[in-house]
Amino acid sequence: MKMPKLRTMLPAYAGLIIASAPVLAHHSFAAEYESKEITLTGVITKVEWTNPHIYFYIDVKDANGNVANWAVEGYPPNTLKRTGFTRDDLKVGDTVTVTAYRAKDSSSRVAGREIAFPNGGKKFAGPAAGSGPPTAAQ
Amino acid sequence: MRSMRPFAIAAALGVMLAFLGIAETKPIPRAADGKPNLAGVWQSGGVSLYGEPGLSTVKLPPPVNPPPKREPLPYQSWAEAKTKTFTAADDPSLACLLPGVPRITSMPMPFEIVQTPKEIVIAYESFHAFRIIPINDKLQHPNDLVPTWMGDSVARWDSDTLVVDVTGFNDKTWLGGIGSIHSENLHVVERFTLNSDDTITYTATVTDPKVFTKPWTTGALLRRPPNTRVEEYECVENNQDAAHIHK
Numbered sequence: 014m015k016m017p018k019l020r021t022m023l024p025a026y027a028g029l030i031i032a033s034a035p036v037l038a039h040h041s042f043a044a045e046y047e048s049k050e051i052t053l054t055g056v057i058t059k060v061e062w063t064n065p066h067i068y069f070y071i072d073v074k075d076a077n078g079n080v081a082n083w084a085v086e087g088y089p090p091n092t093l094k095r096t097g098f099t100r101d102d103l104k105v106g107d108t109v110t111v112t113a114y115r116a117k118d119s120s121s122r123v124a125g126r127e128i129a130f131p132n133g134g135k136k137f138a139g140p141a142a143g144s145g146p147p148t149a150a151q
Numbered sequence: 152m153r154s155m156r157p158f159a160i161a162a163a164l165g166v167m168l169a170f171l172g173i174a175e176t177k178p179i180p181r182a183a184d185g186k187p188n189l190a191g192v193w194q195s196g197g198v199s200l201y202g203e204p205g206l207s208t209v210k211l212p213p214p215v216n217p218p219p220k221r222e223p224l225p226y227q228s229w230a231e232a233k234t235k236t237f238t239a240a241d242d243p244s245l246a247c248l249l250p251g252v253p254r255i256t257s258m259p260m261p262f263e264i265v266q267t268p269k270e271i272v273i274a275y276e277s278f279h280a281f282r283i284i285p286i287n288d289k290l291q292h293p294n295d296l297v298p299t300w301m302g303d304s305v306a307r308w309d310s311d312t313l314v315v316d317v318t319g320f321n322d323k324t325w326l327g328g329i330g331s332i333h334s335e336n337l338h339v340v341e342r343f344t345l346n347s348d349d350t351i352t353y354t355a356t357v358t359d360p361k362v363f364t365k366p367w368t369t370g371a372l373l374r375r376p377p378n379t380r381v382e383e384y385e386c387v388e389n390n391q392d393a394a395h396i397h398k
Contacts (some may be wrong), residue, residue, distance in 0.1 A: 044239035045396045063389035067249065085389070088198070091260065091276065091382050095199035116395060137203055 046114040046124040048142035052125065053083055054110040062090050064099045067138075068105050069125075073112065085111055085125040087138035098136045107131050114142050164190045177347045179311070187311050187345040195353070195371040197259025199379070211374070215305065218370025224331060225364045228356045237330030240396045243323055247386035249300035251279050251324030252317050252339050253355035256371050263381045271313065276381045289386050290316040298335050300324055313343040326357065327369070334361040343373075350374055369388055 055071030056065070067087045072080050087093065103109075108131060113123035125138035180188040191210035194200045203207040226234060244250045250258065265272040269285040284304040292303050298321035307314045317339040318370045338358045343351050351373035358366040 030362050045392060061389055064384050065386045065388075065390055066392070067389070068389065084391075089260075089384065091384065092197065095379060096202075096377070118395060120395070122395065137198075140198070141204065 035122055039145065042114075042124065042140060042141055042142065044117075046054070046116055046142065048114060050112050050126065050142070051123070052110060052112050053085075054108065055083065057105050057107050057109060058082060060100070060103045060105065062103075064089055065091065071109065081121050084122045085113060085138070086122065087125045088140070093138070102128075102130065102136065111138070113139075159312050168176055179345045179347055182266060182268070184186060186266075186268070186308055187313075188262045188266060189271070189313060189343060189345055189351065190266045191262050191375055192263045192383070193351060194259070194261040194376040194379070195256055195373055199259070199261075200374060200376045212348065214346065214350050214352070214372050215348045216346045216350070216353055218372050219350045221327070221369040222367040224326070224328070227364055229363060230332065230362045234330035234332060237332075239329055242329070243325060244278070245390075245393050245396060247278060249324070249388055251300055251320060251326070252282075252302055252304070253341060253353075253369060253371075254325065254327045255280055255301070256341075256353060256355070256373075257327055260384065261376050261379050263380050271315075274381055278386055279384060290314075290335055292316075292318055298322070300339070304337070306308055309342075311344065313341070315341040316353040317341065328332050332360045332362065333357075336361045 047077035053071065053073050056149050057069055058072050059070040067090055069085050069087075071083050071085060073083050074080050088096075088098075093099070110129040111123070114125045114126065116122040117125075124140075124142075126141060127135055128138050129140040161299045172248055182188040182190070198204075199212075200209075201207055239245075244254075249255075255262075255275055256278065258275070260276040262273055262275040262277075262330055265274070271282075271286065273282045273284070275281065280301060282301060282304050282352040286307060287305045288307045290305050292305055296303050296319035299319060300321060300323065302317045303319035304317045305316050306313055308314070318337070320333070320335060320339075322333060322335045322337075324333070326333055335358050340356045340358075342354045344353075345351055352370065353373050354368055354370040356366055356368045357363070
């Protein structure tokens with residue numbers, strides 16, 4: 014699948030000069046997730062269309078056939094709705110492929126970036142890595 | 152045909168302006184009391200306004216009145232040292248706490264301005280913050296203030312610019328940026344100027360003599376996000392990040 018280039022989040026706030034760059038809506042991304050992109054394919058087991066961020070969970074089978082349940086975090090529900098990603102896009106039982114960034118604590122948690130749906134469509138679920146607020150003096 | 156001459160001149164001027172790429176200045180909308188009408192939904196940034204960074208096909212013209220860039224924060228040396236003791240994990244907004252002023256303006260979510268001749272109300276989607284801002288030419292704050300996250304706001308019109316004076320803050324918010332602390336002496340003066348291109352130029356001048364060596368200014372361009380209304384954002388509902396973020 015097409016791998017989106019990692020890009021800084023800052024241009025998202027082209028109209029924004031106050032430098033707080035609240036990435037996953039309201040805090041730093043880099044403090045929680047790696048910047049290296051990984052790809053997971055799995056079956057959706059649960060969807061939490063919640064604030065401050067959505068989560069959905071996928072069962073991912075490894076090369077040995079072992080299944081692990083991964084949590085995928087995304088943008089806030091309102092942001093997704095406004096960018097054309099609706100709650101109905103995530104259906105329990107569907108197989109999706111997710112590009113994502115893994116949690117720094119090595120748990121089975123990722124920040125989702127782009128979701129490839131069974132119908133071949135793709136949508137962004139969360140921000141690109143490389144984002145985060147600057148330090149105070151910047 | 153002397154009477155046709157002004158029309159001919161105007162038409163020629165219009166062609167010249169069009170050729171030069173200069174748009175005629177559109178008058179700003181005004182409220183019944185003659186003040187600029189700031190009412191409506193506004194937003195300073197985020198993917199729902201500007202699209203995905205680097206990938207967006209959203210094309211917006213450059214603003215006619217761009218806001219100033221944020222100045223470096225002029226911390227006193229003790230305060231500068233203190234800012235460095237914090238990490239992103241210490242961000243008060245991570246716990247869904249109100250982000251204060253001017254940081255609230257930078258959140259990538261819409262807010263609605265409601266305007267009457269006597270007061271301005273700003274209802275923010277982010278953190279369900281609201282500000283009820285009386286218009287008071289003397290910029291007089293109540294005398295019973297106790298420090299709060301969003302402070303106390305009063306406003307006056309300076310010609311066509313709405314000036315909002317904010318004080319009465321606690322010392323628990325960040326101004327924007329990791330560890331951007333301040334004291335309870337924080338004083339913010341915001342200016343909202345409605346432009347002919349239907350944008351608002353927002354500036355905030357921040358003064359805190361206990362923490363900074365001098366006042367500093369930041370700004371943002373506010374645009375009307377298309378087809379957007381302010382909706383619910385119940386931040387504490389499923390806030391898993393606070394438990395997983397690393398120091």
